[in-house]
Amino acid sequence: MEMKDINILLAEDDKNLGTVLKAYLDAKKFNTTLKVNGKEAYDEFIKGNYDFLILDVMMPVKDGFTLAAEIRETDKETPILFLTAKSLPEDKMKGFKLGADDYLTKPFSMEELLARIEAILRRTQAHKTPVNKEFFTIGKFSFDVTRHILSADGESQKLTSKEAELLKMLCANKNETLDRSEALKHIWHDDSYFNARSMDVYVTKLRKYLKSDPTIEILNVHGVGFKLITE
Amino acid sequence: MEMKDINILLAEDDKNLGTVLKAYLDAKKFNTTLKVNGKEAYDEFIKGNYDFLILDVMMPVKDGFTLAAEIRETDKETPILFLTAKSLPEDKMKGFKLGADDYLTKPFSMEELLARIEAILRRTQAHKTPVNKEFFTIGKFSFDVTRHILSADGESQKLTSKEAELLKMLCANKNETLDRSEALKHIWHDDSYFNARSMDVYVTKLRKYLKSDPTIEILNVHGVGFKLITE
DNA sequence: AATAAGCGTTAAAGAAAGTTAAAGCCTTAT
DNA sequence: ATAAGGCTTTAACTTTCTTTAACGCTTATT
Numbered sequence: 001m002e003m004k005d006i007n008i009l010l011a012e013d014d015k016n017l018g019t020v021l022k023a024y025l026d027a028k029k030f031n032t033t034l035k036v037n038g039k040e041a042y043d044e045f046i047k048g049n050y051d052f053l054i055l056d057v058m059m060p061v062k063d064g065f066t067l068a069a070e071i072r073e074t075d076k077e078t079p080i081l082f083l084t085a086k087s088l089p090e091d092k093m094k095g096f097k098l099g100a101d102d103y104l105t106k107p108f109s110m111e112e113l114l115a116r117i118e119a120i121l122r123r124t125q126a127h128k129t130p131v132n133k134e135f136f137t138i139g140k141f142s143f144d145v146t147r148h149i150l151s152a153d154g155e156s157q158k159l160t161s162k163e164a165e166l167l168k169m170l171c172a173n174k175n176e177t178l179d180r181s182e183a184l185k186h187i188w189h190d191d192s193y194f195n196a197r198s199m200d201v202y203v204t205k206l207r208k209y210l211k212s213d214p215t216i217e218i219l220n221v222h223g224v225g226f227k228l229i230t231e
Numbered sequence: 232m233e234m235k236d237i238n239i240l241l242a243e244d245d246k247n248l249g250t251v252l253k254a255y256l257d258a259k260k261f262n263t264t265l266k267v268n269g270k271e272a273y274d275e276f277i278k279g280n281y282d283f284l285i286l287d288v289m290m291p292v293k294d295g296f297t298l299a300a301e302i303r304e305t306d307k308e309t310p311i312l313f314l315t316a317k318s319l320p321e322d323k324m325k326g327f328k329l330g331a332d333d334y335l336t337k338p339f340s341m342e343e344l345l346a347r348i349e350a351i352l353r354r355t356q357a358h359k360t361p362v363n364k365e366f367f368t369i370g371k372f373s374f375d376v377t378r379h380i381l382s383a384d385g386e387s388q389k390l391t392s393k394e395a396e397l398l399k400m401l402c403a404n405k406n407e408t409l410d411r412s413e414a415l416k417h418i419w420h421d422d423s424y425f426n427a428r429s430m431d432v433y434v435t436k437l438r439k440y441l442k443s444d445p446t447i448e449i450l451n452v453h454g455v456g457f458k459l460i461t462e
Numbered sequence: 463a464a465t466a467a468g469c470g471t472t473a474a475a476g477a478a479a480g481t482t483a484a485a486g487c488c489t490t491a492t
Numbered sequence: 493a494t495a496a497g498g499c500t501t502t503a504a505c506t507t508t509c510t511t512t513a514a515c516g517c518t519t520a521t522t
Contacts, residue, residue, distance in 0.1 A: 089340055096346035101354070102333070109320055115327035123310075123332070123354040146406060146460055147448065160509055161453045196468090198511055204471055220469065222519060391499055429501055431479060438480090451479065453509055 005186075006121065008032045009050045011041035011067065012083070013059040021054075024110050025117075029185060038062025042070060050078060051125070052117060057084035057091070068098045079120045083108070136171040139213040139230050143167060150209055157209055162187060166202050170218065170228035180225040237352065239263045240281045242272035242298065243314070244290040252285075255341050256348075269293025273301060277365065281309060282356070283348060288315035288322070299329045304417075305365070305376065305403050310351045314339070367402040370444040370461050374398060381440055388440055393418065397433050401449065401459035411456040 008030050012018035018034045025032040033048065035041040038055075039062045045053070053071070055064035068080055079101045084091070087105040095103045101120045104113060134145035141152040148164040150157045159167065165187045169178055180199065181191045188195040203218055203226060210216045217229040239261050243249035249265045256263045264279065266272040269286075270293045276284070284302070286295035299311050310332045315322070318336040326334045332351045335344060367374040372383040379395040381388045390398065396418045400409055411430065412422045419426040434449055434457060441447045448460040 089342065092343055093346060096343075096350055099353075101350050102347075111324055112320065112327075115324060116333075119327055119332050120354070122330075123351070146458075148450065161451075161455070162510070194512070197513090200469060201471080201511080203469090207470090222468070393500070425502070428479090428503090432481080432501080434479090435481060451509095453478070 005182075006030050006051045006125070007049060008052045008054060008117075009041060009045055009048065010034045010054045011036075011038060011059060011064060012054070012056040013037055014056070021110070021113075025114075028114060029189075038064060038067035042067055045071060052121065053078055053080045054083055054113075054117075055080060057082055057086050057095070065094060065098060068095075068100065072099045077124070079124055081113075081116065081120070083113070134168070136168070136174075138171060138174075138210065138228070139216040141210065141213065141216070143171065145171075152212065159209075162202055163205055163209075166199070167206055170206070170226065174228050174230060177221045177227045178225045183225065237261050237282045237356070238280060239283045239285060239348075240272060240276055240279065241265045241285045242267075242269060242290060242295060243285070243287040244268055245287070252341075252344075256345075259345060269295060269298035273298055276302060283352065284309055284311045285314055285344075285348075286311060288313055288317050288326070296325060296329060299326075299331065303330045303403075305399060307403060308355070310355050312344075312347065312351070314344070367399075367405075369402060369405075369441065369459070370447040372441065372444065372447070374402065376402075383443065390440075393433055394436055394440075397430070398437055401437070401457065405459050405461060408452045408458045409456045414456065 006029075008025055010018060010022060010025070010032055012021065012034065013036050015036070018036065022032045022034045033044060033050075035044050037059045041053075041055070042062065053068075055067055057064040059067075064082060064084070068082075071078070071080070076099065080099065081102045081104060082095045082100050083104050083106065084095075085106045092103050102116050104116065136143040136145065141150055143150050145164065145168050148159040148161070150159055150167070166183060169183050169186065180196065184191040184195050184199060188198065203220075207218050210218070215231060219227045219229055221227055237260075239256055241249065241253060241256070241263055243252065243265065244267050246267070249267065253263045253265045264275060264281075266275050268290045272286070273293065284299075286298060288295040295313060295315070299313075302309070302311070307330065311330065312333045312335065313326045313331050314335050314337065315326075316337045323334050333347050335347065365376050367376065370383075372381055374381050376395065376399050379390040379392065381390055381398070397414060400414050400417065411427060415422040415426050415430060419429065434451075438449050441449070446462050450458045450460055452458055
């Protein structure tokens, strides 16, 4: 499965486990934020734009169950997976009653955790964006993401997979900076020097395609990435 | 949640466990059908309109993994929960890789099973569209999977088995990329260079069959696979 | 200002895919 | 047993897509 821009909020008070988990999930192309108690996690959840919550149950200041209950007061959608040493049946049932999607007891394998996260995301992410009807307007151009077609003035240009993916990411971040490393991780699956050069070549190609509309610009943000500018 | 219209297909060869589970689930307002092996369960799944599958892994005639794989060939939606005595990590991973939503090892509590089923249904029931697993519509074409017949405008084209299998996989992944290696492993049983070339030949054939509808497209995703695009 | 790192662009090399035709390989009928 | 026919694979050639390399320019750092 392609794990593009999934933001995971991980609440775990065991620093060791937390760090290891975050490293593992980030390596699997997620974007993980680690908080060490329920209160911090709640504050982070409120401001952030999270797609998945992994909550330890026993934490200082505010435990995972309380945290989940607070979150579910306003948010019924974001998936919750409890991660805990408590394996009592009553606890499990409490977790599910609070609206959890899964409940994993320690010790567990990272692979299983990943598999369970992906199983849940398969269900939730698919419906988030009404699948594959993606369409962007860039100045006088219209861009059919699924068909890889960029058209304007009655003319159509068929894009290659890489061109289309890059343009899609730029469009999704219209007028904001698209981090080079994000694009590389997502499209090239590896943030390396040579892939970065390859990306530069693609930026040039996209600029050529778009140059007939002078209001459009793919701006370089030195050392950071690129920004697609349109009004 | 009101459960009385939820149809569960339960495949379990242990008569005792099967009967007890069915009774429990029916008491919880589900509508449960019990089959004692993978083959019977598959036949039942094909004709029925099921919302949830509970599959034992070890069963005579056809095991649960094989059954799940067959079902997932044409149906990516219906939730699958594996119920098994096999608790080896590799088995769990295999289950999830096959597209399972959950994996519960025996012995388990009925309450936990119920909680897990409900957690999954919460995600899936909201947006479900019942589809016929043996029949696909592709633009103006209709494709009878079992009979290998592709028809449109009153004309029918009989497909060869390889053509039909490939088209089936493309349909099951409509508007998503079908990985080349997945198709090769599944249809050719070996992901090799020469089979890949053979697959290319079949893609050309399918494109010819489908070309009379310009809204249909089999798009190549370079280095990854193919994507069947329809409106 | 000197230096290094980052970017823009073009061209060429390399890898993957599109297509067509012919060769293999089964199955079935004679 | 052999020939015919349909299906699948192999082969060869063509086209397209992606990466690498090269060179010049720009931006940050000191």
